[in-house]
Amino acid sequence: MFNKIKNPYLRFGIITCTATGGIILLLILSIYMGAWGKLPGKQELSDFNYQRASEVYSADSVLIGKYFLFDRQPITYESVPKNLIEALIAIEDERFYDHSGIDYKSLVRVAFKTILMQDQSAGGGSTISQQLAKNLYPREKSGKLNLAISKFKEMIIASRLESMYSKEEILMLYLNTVSFGDNTFGIESASLKFFNKSAKELELQESATLVGMLKATYSYNPRVFPKNSTTRRNLVLQSMYSNNFISQKAADSLKLLPLQLDYRDYDYNEGLAPYFREEVRKQMLSWAKAQREKGLDYNIYTSGLKIYTTLDSKMQLLAEEAMGQHMKALQNSFEKGYGKRAPWIRDQKLINKIIQSSEPYKKWKNAGLNEKAIMDSMNLKKEMHLIDWNTDEIRSASTIDSLLHYLKFLNTGSLSMDPKTGAVKTWLGGINFKHFKYDHISQSKRQVGSAFKPIVYTAALENGISPCTYFSAQEVAYENMEGWSPSNSGKKDEAYLNYSMEEALSNSVNTVAVKVLEKTGIPTVIEQARKMGIETQLPSLPSLALGTAEIKINELAGAYASFLNNGRSVSPFLIQRITNEKDSIIETFKPVVADKRAFSEETGQIMLEMMKATVNSGTAARIRSTYGIKNDIAGKTGTTQNNKDAWFVALTPKLLNITWVGLDNHEIGFSSTSLGQGANAALPIFALWMQKLNADNSFNYLTKAKFPTPNSAVMNQLDCDPVKRDGFFKRLFKNPKKKKTKDFNTGNKKA
Known part of the structure; x- marks a missing residue:
């Protein structure tokens, strides 16, 4: 056929085009037949299961995060x-x-x-x-x-x-x-x-x-x-x-319009409530595992789930602002308080311990390097991203510089929730999720200090001890406890004073708390704590009255909720419901409230009045005097030995807040009680937050809520002088500088 074409160039062109077309046709046919890989059929093309990000929403319908590949x-x-x-x-x-x-x-x-x-x-x-x-x-x-x-x-x-x-x-x-x-x-x-x-x-x-x-x-x-x-x-x-x-x-x-972005990257380390989102992620992973055991395949990274949480995004934002405002100032005071004698500068034993427990040290040690080689490596300067409250910059620093830099940071855990249901409203697990992943709400157990005293006093009331029972503030050395002698940081003539329970609790008198524990009985107090939802193993020691027990914030919050929830403890919860990508409900979560009351209605009212006194005239009075907050608030401060843990618990008619401040390293405390006490280190985070809530009318339903008026029987029980002074002859024969000695009664001695 091609021979009939006499022009050789035309003939070559036609042959080339025909051959090329044939090759292309064969190639297309081979592709169609699957020779170069199987082509998707109609069944496959009719069912697309592309990966979808799961979305996390606040209770007020704000998208606060995602989990995705x-x-x-x-x-x-x-x-x-x-x-x-x-x-x-x-x-x-x-x-x-x-x-x-x-x-x-x-x-x-x-x-x-x-x-x-x-x-x-x-x-x-x-x-x-x-x-x-x-x-x-x-x-x-x-x-x-x-x-x-x-x-x-x-x-x-x-x-x-x-x-x-x-x-x-x-x-x-x-x-x-x-x-x-x-x-x-x-x-x-x-x-x-x-x-x-x-x-x-x-x-x-x-x-x-x-x-x-x-x-x-x-x-x-x-x-x-x-x-x-x-x-x-x-x-x-x-x-x-x-x-x-x-x-x-x-x-x-x-x-002509300028390019105007409002860029919002869902960086897992950034954004609103990162510690809360991480805790939700952990709970969702457990949930998905349980679903798989039922034969249901849900993946939080690919299934396009919608997770509706209890968090109030506006309250959380204000809480984060208040935390940052206070912690920045407190960090500055904390470092100035130590000056050049700071343990991260002068305590070589502590410094060596920090270095040797670090991951880089362990890695090089396992690799077979000797001590000198390890230290040379860890002292090597390099460009490093270090942050503090004032700067976020690249600096020339060594691994040891970095370890000691972050060692000195104060941290915090602060939780607020609805005391009736346990629905979490705000969750501050730390100061900076990117650099401090450890969550001080769900993971950290710290000594609770005087924040445990309301449980002791509740047990006392439940066991018949009148709120107007007076206890001497005189210091006692308990001989069967190796001479252990709790003391107060109060008045010079305190040995002559006898406090009512209300006054002793509101002013957090240590010597009285131990005596109330002794009179009530350690087993009785521990049992009372169990009834209020404390599951942590508590020490059966007199120091329990001073809060030597280590308890998580969320656990303590559930116990304190009983004072606002008719004596019933609650379990803090974060997730309300989970839906699929079409918003069809997969599962809903209900509040977990204790079936039985942990104490009587009368005891609950008395305790609330005692904790109101703490705010109105006791250790938390700066809420009124310094911050000018007039809301209905009851509360309790807490400070542990050597000023290592500062606490403040705030109870309002519709909101419970617990805040802890301290260092991740348990060996370092504040340099002084005036700086490290709960009223100074922890209370301001709540106070600043409450100021912000008061300034926003949308929170009036919370801020303007009032406590119910206690009945007359309760008020009559509290109608007594807060303090009684020893009589003349008793003072005459008492040496206020000399400790009384006795054995501590560890049994269940009732009034």
Whole structure:
């Protein structure tokens, strides 16, 4: 056939074209038959199970975080603004509604420009359907042949998609799977990340910015290259005019607008309530494991779950602000209090212990390095990112410098919750989640100090000891306890004073607390603690009265809730309900409230009145005097031995807050009681927070709530002089400087 063509050049050209066409036809046929890898069939294409990020919401419906491998939040066609669809079609596939997956006209244009005119900027001619195919089945190999094979595969898949789905469905499959860079997939996640708003709220110029990124997600990333992004956005706007979606006037005016981002990266270390989100993550992992044991496959990173929590985002934000405000000032005072005699500077024994317990030291020790080599390595200076409350910078520092730098940081744990249900409202697990991952609410057990005394006094009341029973404040040396002698930091003539229980509790008199414990009986107090929800093993020692027991914040909070919940303790909980990606409820969580009362209604009222006195005239009085807070508040301060732990518990009619402040290293305390006592170190976090809540009328339901008026019988029981002084003759024969000696009665001695 070709021999009839006499012109050799024409004959060669026809033979070449025919052979090339045949090869291409055979290649397409082989691809279609699966010779280059199996193509997805209709069954596979009809069921997309792409990974979805799980979302965490506050109780006031604010998205506070996500758990994901790939940040993706699929949405429906109705949730996408018309201007975004038009922008996408204008710049990516202007004949989208006219083709069936392959735009042959565009392919011819690209072939002509690329092959004949050698124009490398001609583009690829891929339709949105082909790009969707590429998103769903990413290319695995490079090279010209593999590129051609991938292109043909995408055309075949695109045609199949077009035969199965409507144009609107294809658009949404594309918009829900396409990458926008920064590990973000899908238009909803991109909209939230770059503009902090849902896709349906996007302005036209914002839609154009996001659509413009699709050509090159890094080069046109508005965060990284704002100039490139603006240029690309304007090209999208011009294409919208060329395709009659907007007028030239509208395009020109929009091009003049500056690029305005509201970037919100869901960095797990940053953002609102990171410690809370981490605790929710841990609980969700346990939940998912339990579901798998039931045969239900839920993955918190890929199943697109929606986790609705108890957290109040506005209260949390104010709590974080209050914490930062106080802790910054306290850290400065703490370091000044020690000056050059600070243990992280002068205590070589402690410094050596810190170094030798560090991970770098252990790693090099296990590698076989000798002590000198290890220390040389750990003293080597390098560029290091170190933070404090004033700066966040790169410094030249050694590993040892870093260890000692972070050793001196004060930390905190602060929890607030609804005392009736245990629903957590705020959760401050520490000062900085990025650098201090340890959660002082759910993980840390610290001595609770005088914060344990209300449990002792509750047990006493329940066992018939009247609140107007007087106890001498004189110091006692207990001979059967190796001469242990608790003391007070009070008045000089305190040995002559006898306190009522109310006065002793409100002023946190240690000597009286121990005597109340002795009179009540250690086993009785421990049993009372159990009834109030304390599960931690408590020491059966007289020092229990002074809070030597180590208890977690969330456990102590559940016990204190009984004073506001008719004697019933509660378990703090964080998750209200879990739904699937369609918002259908999978599981709901109910409050866990104790079935039985831990104490009588009368005892509860008396204890509340005693703790009101702590705030009104006792150790927590600076809430009134310094911070001017007039809300109904009861409370208890706590300070442990050597000023290592500072506590404040605040009880309001509808809110319970517990705050702890100290150092992660138990060996370091505050340099003085005036600085490290609960009223100075912990109370201000609550006080500053309450000031902020008072300033916001939306919290009136909490801040203006009032305690119920106690009945007359309760008030009569408390109607006594707070302090009685020893009589003349008793004072005459008592030496206030001499300790009384006796054995401590460890049995259950009742009044």
